[in-house]
Amino acid sequence: MITYELTEQQKQIKELTHWFAENEIRPISLEADRLGKVPDEWLDKVNKMGIQLNTSSFGGDDADKKSSKNERQGNRLGVIATEEIAWGDPAIALSLPGAGLGGPPIQSSGTPEQKQRFLSIFTKDKPRWGAYALTEPEAGSDASGVQTTAQKVDGGYILNGQKIFITNGGRASWVVVFATIDKSLGRAGQRAFVVEKGTKGFSCTKLVKKMGLRANETAELLFEDCFVPDENLLGGEEFYKTAASKPSGFQVAMKTFDSTRPIVAAMAIGIARAAYEYTIDLVRKEYPKVGQFPTIASELLAEAEQDIAAARYLTWEAAWKADIGVANAKEAAMSKAYAGQMALDVCVKCLEILGPIGLDGHLVEKLYRDVKVFDIFEGTNQIQHLVIARRQYAPYNVRV
Amino acid sequence: MTSFLPTDEEKEFIQVAKSIAIEKIRPVAREIEKNQVVDAFLVSELDELGFLALETPENWEGLELPMITQVQILQALSYGDLGAIQGLPGLGDASTLFRLYPNHPLLSTYRDDIIHAKKSVALLDLTGNTHVTIENNNDSWVINGISQPVRLASFADYLVVMGEDSDGLPLVIWVEVSEQQNLKIEFGDYRLGLLASGMGKYVFENVFVSEELILARNEEALRLIGKIRPRVQLLQAAKEVGLMEAALDYATEYTAGRKAFGQEIAKFQGVSFRIADMAMETRIANHLVWQAALELDEEKESAGGSVLRALYRAHRSVRYVTDSAVQLLGGHGYVQEYPVEKWMRDAQAQVSLYGRERELLIARGEQLIGEPIGVKNK
Numbered sequence: 001m002i003t004y005e006l007t008e009q010q011k012q013i014k015e016l017t018h019w020f021a022e023n024e025i026r027p028i029s030l031e032a033d034r035l036g037k038v039p040d041e042w043l044d045k046v047n048k049m050g051i052q053l054n055t056s057s058f059g060g061d062d063a064d065k066k067s068s069k070n071e072r073q074g075n076r077l078g079v080i081a082t083e084e085i086a087w088g089d090p091a092i093a094l095s096l097p098g099a100g101l102g103g104p105p106i107q108s109s110g111t112p113e114q115k116q117r118f119l120s121i122f123t124k125d126k127p128r129w130g131a132y133a134l135t136e137p138e139a140g141s142d143a144s145g146v147q148t149t150a151q152k153v154d155g156g157y158i159l160n161g162q163k164i165f166i167t168n169g170g171r172a173s174w175v176v177v178f179a180t181i182d183k184s185l186g187r188a189g190q191r192a193f194v195v196e197k198g199t200k201g202f203s204c205t206k207l208v209k210k211m212g213l214r215a216n217e218t219a220e221l222l223f224e225d226c227f228v229p230d231e232n233l234l235g236g237e238e239f240y241k242t243a244a245s246k247p248s249g250f251q252v253a254m255k256t257f258d259s260t261r262p263i264v265a266a267m268a269i270g271i272a273r274a275a276y277e278y279t280i281d282l283v284r285k286e287y288p289k290v291g292q293f294p295t296i297a298s299e300l301l302a303e304a305e306q307d308i309a310a311a312r313y314l315t316w317e318a319a320w321k322a323d324i325g326v327a328n329a330k331e332a333a334m335s336k337a338y339a340g341q342m343a344l345d346v347c348v349k350c351l352e353i354l355g356p357i358g359l360d361g362h363l364v365e366k367l368y369r370d371v372k373v374f375d376i377f378e379g380t381n382q383i384q385h386l387v388i389a390r391r392q393y394a395p396y397n398v399r400v
Numbered sequence: 401m402t403s404f405l406p407t408d409e410e411k412e413f414i415q416v417a418k419s420i421a422i423e424k425i426r427p428v429a430r431e432i433e434k435n436q437v438v439d440a441f442l443v444s445e446l447d448e449l450g451f452l453a454l455e456t457p458e459n460w461e462g463l464e465l466p467m468i469t470q471v472q473i474l475q476a477l478s479y480g481d482l483g484a485i486q487g488l489p490g491l492g493d494a495s496t497l498f499r500l501y502p503n504h505p506l507l508s509t510y511r512d513d514i515i516h517a518k519k520s521v522a523l524l525d526l527t528g529n530t531h532v533t534i535e536n537n538n539d540s541w542v543i544n545g546i547s548q549p550v551r552l553a554s555f556a557d558y559l560v561v562m563g564e565d566s567d568g569l570p571l572v573i574w575v576e577v578s579e580q581q582n583l584k585i586e587f588g589d590y591r592l593g594l595l596a597s598g599m600g601k602y603v604f605e606n607v608f609v610s611e612e613l614i615l616a617r618n619e620e621a622l623r624l625i626g627k628i629r630p631r632v633q634l635l636q637a638a639k640e641v642g643l644m645e646a647a648l649d650y651a652t653e654y655t656a657g658r659k660a661f662g663q664e665i666a667k668f669q670g671v672s673f674r675i676a677d678m679a680m681e682t683r684i685a686n687h688l689v690w691q692a693a694l695e696l697d698e699e700k701e702s703a704g705g706s707v708l709r710a711l712y713r714a715h716r717s718v719r720y721v722t723d724s725a726v727q728l729l730g731g732h733g734y735v736q737e738y739p740v741e742k743w744m745r746d747a748q749a750q751v752s753l754y755g756r757e758r759e760l761l762i763a764r765g766e767q768l769i770g771e772p773i774g775v776k777n778k
Contacts, residue, residue, distance in 0.1 A: 002410075002468055004691045007401045076402055283769055298765025299758070305768055306688070306709045313687035314680070316402045334680050382673070389672035392679055396656035398664050400672040 004313065010073075010080055017081040020051060021088025029089035032215035033366050038095040047127040052098030053085075075259060075319035079266040083312070086270030090370045091215035093267060094167055098122050101167060101378075102130030102176045105192060105256045109235045118174055118194055131172035133163040133221055134253055141383050143178070143253055144187045148223060150179035156230050157181075157193065159201070159223040165377065169219030170204035173197050176234065177223070178249045190249030192234035201226030212369030254329075261332040261378055262318040265339035268374040269311050272343035275367045276304045279350040287353075300349040307346060311339040330391035337384030340375035347371050404690075410469050416449065417476035421642075425480025426739070432596045433742060438487040447518070451477060452488055455495035455635065457502040461515050462491075464499065467631065467693035471638035475686070478642025481739075483746045485639055487596030492552045493523035494560045496631045497572070497615070500624060506574055506615060510558065522556035524602060525629065526563030528759070532604060534565040534573075539611050541565060541573070543604040546586065551753060553600035554587055560615070562625045570621035574613045582607045593742070593749030630707040631696060636754045637689050637707075637714035640747070644682040644718050647725035647743050651675060654738075655728050671728060678724050681717040688713050705767045712760040715751045722747040 006014065024046065032038050085093040099106065099119060106118050121128050139145040148161025159179050169175060174196045182189040195202050206220040230237065234252060283297045315335040321328035347368040351358045358364055375381045389400050406414065424442060432438050446452055454470045456462020465473070478485050491498055491514070501507060513519045524547055526532050532545035543561070553559075559575040577583060586601040616624045652675055655666045665671050692706035700706075722744040726733035733740045751757070 001403060001405065001407050002690055002694065003401070003403055004694060005402070010401065071401070073401060280768060294769075295762060298762045298769060300765075301768055302709070302712075302761045302765035306713055306764070309691070309709070310684040310688060310713070313691065314683060317404050317683075317687070320402055320404055330679075334683060337676070338680050338684070382669075385673040385676040386669070388676035388679055389666075389669075392652055392675055393656050393666050393672065396653065396666075398656045398666045400666050400669075 004316070006080065010077060013077055014080050014084055017084035018087070020046075020049075021084050021086075025085065025088030025092050029092065030361075030363065030366065032089065032092055036209075036214045037217070038092050038215050043095070043097060043127045047097045048124050050124060051096060052122055053093065053096035053100050072323045072325075075262065075322040076316065079262050079315050079319045082263050082266040083270040083273070086267035087274045088270075089215070090267055090271050090367075090374075091213040093270075094213065094216040097127035097129055099130035100172075101132035101256070101260055102172070102174065104259045105132065105176050105234060105252050106130075106194070108255055108259070109192065109239065109252045110194075111236050111239075113231070114194065114234065114236075121173055129168040129172040131166055131169045131175040131219075132256070133166045133169060133175045133177045135165045136162060137164055141380055144190075144250055146178050146180055146190060146249075147183070148177065148179040149183075150181050150191055150193065150228075152181060153227070157191075157228050157233065159193065159195065159226040159228055161223050162205075163221040163223075165208075166219045166221055167377075168217050169221050170207055170217055175221065177221075178253055179223075180249075187250035188248050190253075191240065192249040192252045193228045194232045194234055195223070195226065195228055196232070199226055199228065211372060212366065213373060214369075257379060258329050258332045259322055261336040261384075262315050262322070262328075264374060264378045265311065265315045265318070265332075265335035268336075268339040268343035268371060269308060269315060271367050271371045271374070272304070272308050272311070272339075272346035275347045275350040275364045276301065276308060278363050279304075279353050283353060297353050300353055304346045304349050307342045311335065311342045314338055330388055333379070333384040333387035333391075336378060337381050337388065340371075340384075341381055343371045343374055344368070406472060410472055413469065413473050414476045417451065417473045418479060420446070420449075420451075421477050421480030425477070425484050426646075429481035429484055429739065429742070430736070432481070432484045432487065436487075436595050437598075438484055438489075438596055442484070443488060446477075446488065447490075452490040453495070455499055455631070456491055457499045459502050460491075460498050460511070462495070462498075467634065467696045468690060470635060471641075471689050471693045474635060474638040475642035475645065475689075478639040479646045481646075481742075481746075482639055482643040482750060483594050483596055483742065485642075486551060486594045486746075486750070487598060489518065489520040489552070489555065489598075491521050492556075493632045493635075494521040494558075496628045497523075497560055497624070500627055501615065504615065506612065510576075513557070519557040520552050520555060521558040521560060522550050522552040523628075523632065524550050524553075524559060524561045524563075525625075525632075526561060527625070527629075529563070532563070532602075534561075534563055534571065534609075536565045536567050536569065541571070541609040541614075543573075543607040543609060545604055547602040547604075549588060549590070549599045549601055549753065551594070552598045553585055553602060554598040556598070559583075559602065562621075562628065569618060570616075570625060571614060572616040572621045572624050573609055574615050575607070575609070580607050590749075592752075593745035593747070594753070597749075597753075599753070626704070630692075630704050633711045633755065634689060634692050634696060634707045636750070637685070637711045638693075640714040640718040640750060641682065641686050641689055643743055643747060643750075644678075644685060644721040647722045647740060648675070648678045648682050650740060651678065651725040651728045654732075665728075674724050674728060678721045681721055685710070685714045685717040705764060708760050708764040708767070711755055712757055712764065715755070715757050715760070718747045719751060 150157040174194050177193045177195045180189045201224045203222050204219045205222045208218045318328050318331035318335045350364045450463045453462035454465050458464045535542045561573040564570045582605045584603040658665050688710040692710040695703035695706045725740040726744050
């Protein structure tokens with residue numbers, strides 16, 4: 001049955017996360033942007049409240065167990081909650097304690113022991129983070145071109161290389177790192193490792209300054225003869241030997257995207273909604289009621305509202321497919337491609353409505369700076385187009 | 401819980417409709433356009449399956465389906481050819497009137513003509529049309545002026561007029577075309593698209609309307625118009641989604657097989673990225689139509705706004721997707737050996753016929769802001 005209605009449980013999750021976003025996140029949004037960080041005491045406080053950036057903290061795993069026997073809903077709950085949190089502030093949302101983008105690869109590919117060891121550390125005693133390190137100076141969109149090497153030695157691997165643009169990479173307790181055991185093997189040579197903070201040879205060399213998302217830490221990581229034990233090879237050696245068509249670290253990375261792209265899309269939707277709601281409120285209260293201004297505002301806001309809804313339905317569909325266990329790479333890419341671009345466009349429309357006053361102390365200019373990267377990270381808009389097109393042409397056996 | 405899986409019954413409907421679209425409608429689409437009328441055999445086949453009466457109430461021998469089911473079936477049928485679907489006779493856009501007034505005494509007198517003689521009804525919505533006037537003349541009315549083009553007008557036996565008289569009184573009027581000597585049909589010179597849809601203009605020259613022909617007036621008429629219009633608009637939007645799906649699939653298959661510079665043109669990102677954009681636009685329009693259909697079924701207050709949004713987006717998207725299909729076929733897209741040039745023409749004609757995009761957008765914007773712009777400007 002087709003329905004766009006949220007269940008009571010989904011509504012509760014939405015209301016709860018919105019309350020948190022409105023009362024705890026939004027009040028510190030502009031100040032965190034100015035400081036370039038989320039205050040430590042605030043992070044400690046919300047961590048004690050049990051708020052974290054992974055779907056399970058919003059009811060994902062627990063809710064799955066409690067829900068109907070046949071249908072999971074963790075992905076849908078994840079995107080619903082994430083939209084609300086990002087509505088509060090996307091930089092703070094990305095800074096929330098938890099496994100973050102490092103969680104999905106461990107959940108999907110880790111051994112039971114690894115899941116227990118790495119995912120159980122996110123407790124209320126102190127804030128902790130996980131991170132996901134794929135991008136390198138010479139390997140961005142072409143994730144198959146990873147240059148970081150993993151040399152097999154007795155008892156583990158030696159990692160050498162550099163990772164850039166790593167969200168929460170400096171503060172993370174562990175980082176999922178993608179490296180190659182043999183560059184000549186291409187994708188098949190890739191492996192994913194969990195590198196723990198404090199490991200000898202692993203360091204954070206720089207925190208970069210950005211156009212937006214300034215309150216969120218973006219790190220450069222260096223691996224210099226960094227020894228990682230066998231037990232930290234994600235999935236273990238067996239994982240890479242199970243079939244003729246062997247899985248690789250590259251597939252771990254790609255599989256991760258199918259669940260993280262709808263989450264990132266949901267964040268972009270939250271940002272767009274924040275800009276839209278801020279602007280329509282201002283139009284209702286303060287906008288000129290005569291001349292061409294009301295017509296311009298009507299058109300722009302109607303388009304913005306429609307685009308937000310469109311992105312949300314694409315995202316819900318991608319999450320729904322993941323929940324029912326159907327391949328969702330195309331839908332996940334659609335949600336990310338559309339939401340990332342749409343959200344910037346909505347912010348532009350809102351800035352147009354605000355005019356010059358929008359430059360001075362209004363939330364929308366910050367959202368505009370924040371949102372641009374949502375059309376870049378987790379796969380650029382162009383990469384999403386490639387993913388969509390590949391699925392579209394798959395029935396004709398044409399690889400684009 | 402949010403879900404996007406049709407019911408088993410809907411799946412069966414869609415399967416039948418889609419096979420007819422591919423096997424029976426598309427192969428004769430050019431012929432239908434050339435003859436400017438849908439082949440009687442095809443009409444009869446669709447009629448037998450109930451596809452001409454999805455919105456029609458059961459006591460008028462229709463299927464009286466929920467909107468969410470109707471939109472999916474219309475999508476599937478229009479996948480064959482929108483031009484053919486728009487030429488199908490029957491109650492057309494007036495179906496909703498019969499659904500809302502299944503036992504109206506005036507309409508009931510035409511029951512045999514409509515159900516068994518298969519006569520057709522056209523719908524003329526005068527809202528925003530200043531070229532037709534309805535003058536009140538002591539509890540009767542006189543209509544003058546020339547309407548905009550209306551689908552089915554050239555062969556419809558009856559006409560339903562929705563508008564308001566010179567005193568601002570909302571009215572819904574029943575007109576039996578053959579009984580009105582002063583009502584003429586101007587067949588016009590249509591070349592753009594939907595050439596089999598029976599488009600025509602109504603020319604009213606002192607057409608007298610007695611009180612007996614008033615189906616609803618005042619508040620009742622306002623409510624009736626408010627219920628008919630969004631349902632008509634959404635059913636039209638659903639047809640546009642079907643056309644988009646057809647254009648997307650056709651262009652995908654063509655570009656997967658067509659070679660240039662030594663490889664399939666799909667391998668050029670200028671081509672494949674356009675296909676990806678077409679796929680996204682199609683899916684988005686689909687979602688907005690389904691969401692609005694469910695709101696109409698649940699009679700939500702927000703349904704009218706959701707329909708405006710869905711129709712606006714369907715208009716914008718169907719223009720983009722059909723234009724893209726022509727573009728991706730290159731010169732072949734422009735000639736009539738391939739269907740896409742027709743689909744692009746039909747799409748633009750459909751958009752022209754069912755609501756100016758900017759008007760839909762502004763109306764939606766007014767709803768969102770909470771005040772009509774006209775009031776503000778006053």
